[in-house]
Every structure is written in C-alpha cells, then in structure tokens.
Amino acid sequence: MNPFTYTRATDPKQAMNGVAGNASAKFLGGGTNLIDLMKMGVEMPSALIDINRLALSKIEELPDGGVRIGALVRNSDLAAHPLIVQRYPVLSQALLAGASP
C-alpha cells in the first residue's frame, strides 16, 4: 500500500476540513471496500479521515413518516432494527443478502 496519513475526526467540521482542498483524501468508515481497494492499488488516497467516532449511528423516525439512517449505521444493525423489519422488510432482507455476516 502507498503511504498515507491518518486522522481521527472528533466532529463533522474537522472531518470536512480534513478533505477540503485535498482531492485524494478519503473518509474512512467501515473500510471494507476502501481498504481492500487500497491493497490492490485501485485507491491510493494520500490521507484517511476516520469518521467512525462521529455521532452518525442513529436510526430515527421522522415526523413525515420517513426514517433517517445515519451514515455509520452498520448493515446488520439496520437490518435488525424493528422499524426497518416492520416497515421496510425488503430493505432488511436486501441488507442481509448483500454481504456475509
């Protein structure tokens, strides 16, 4: 893998600053795609901004009947969430079929 810098963002503003003006900076979430592509030299970011500790793991019911899904919600958590299982069963099943546990 190519050398890269690593920064753990503690708030959204810091995360945004980390990628501002750097076209080859990438956000790091679960990383299962990005790290794999980096190993194969497909992605060669110069900087990784780890956003895993940001508060983006909520699944919230909205007043208009929709659901807001945080960017850091794990697939397995979303698939098992009562709101998703009851109201969006196809989404739940698709998530479980989309990857191995």
Next chain:
Amino acid sequence: LLDLLREQLHLTGSKKGCDHGQCGACTVLVNGRRINSCLSLAVVHDGDEITTIKALANGEQLHPVQAAFVEHDGFQCGYCTPGQICSAVACINEGHARSDGEIREWMSGNLCRCGAYPNIVDAIREGAGKSST
C-alpha cells in the same frame, strides 16, 4: 489489524487466507462483534477490546465451542478453524444459531475449502446448547 496481531504481537492464531475479506479466516471479535481483521486498520481500534481465538480458552479448559469443534471433527486442515470458531461464538451470542439453516446462513462468511461444513454445523449446534457466554 490482522498484520498487527500476527506480525507485531505474534498472536498467530488468527489466519490470513484471502486477505480481501472473502474467506473469514481472519475473523476476530471487536467489542464482542465479529469482523474480518484483514480489512480493518489497527489504529481505528484504539481503545477497543479485541478477542482472538487465543483468548477463548480459559487456561487449559477449552471454550465450549472449541470443545464442540473437537468433538464433532469440525475441521480437516484447520486453517479456517480459528475464524470459524470466533465467528461461531459471535453467531451464537447474536442468537443466530437456532436451526441448522440459520447457522449455515449466518456462518456464510467463513469458508472451509476442505468442506467440513456438516461437522462445523454440528459443532455450532452443540456449542449453542452448551455456551452461556
């Protein structure tokens, strides 16, 4: 994370199979949750509790799932076994080992090229019955 465990900490129980998150040989538990350690950077896990196959036994006493794998011959070459067992422990804790079909589905991220699947399923079914952890 896998390289840190194996090359720096010399915890070579966790295996490197495909190194691309497809085979599950590198499965470890992070705060009790199973992940492919080959696709995760160690630095991300500062402060997390990492459990590898090396931590499951209590001294000389095997973890119930380890004992069940021995009892049921849940392996041939053994290379996938540390990942299978870590994954099985989490699978049982998640409550996803209530039937053979459920075990097969929720263990589908752990491949066994020897094809010991029937015995692996037997072992996990027994482990689920005995395991309280």
